[in-house]
Amino acid sequence: MKDEGFMMLDAVLAMLIFSIIIGILVPALMMIRTTLTLAEEKLDFSRSLYIELLNDDTPENFTHDDYIQKGDLMCAKENESLCLRVR
Known part of the structure; x- marks a missing residue:
């Protein structure tokens, strides 16, 4: 086939984009989730201490x-x- 080289390049490019998404965005989302959890704990503590x-x-x-x-x-x-x- 004439387009086999293009199909292979397209598959490699798609794999590269997918690995970037998995390698960068997933750890970033995990870090944001951890930061959000710590901020919620700090806010709950601040509220309860303020009320007391x-x-x-x-x-x-x-x-x-x-x-x-x-x-x-x-x-x-x-x-x-x-x-x-x-x-």
Whole structure:
């Protein structure tokens, strides 16, 4: 056939484009998903701490079983990587 070379080149080009999509876009989507999950955890922690601080009279004397105070940081007891600076 006359077009066999073109068909092979077309198949190789399609395979290259497919491998670029798999090799670049899928890891990028996984990274975005991880970032989104961490941002949601941080937002939920910030909201719950803000509500608890509003219920308390003074943030300086704030004590709650779910939070640990480290200097001017308030951290979640179950996940100490979630911290917020209070004043």
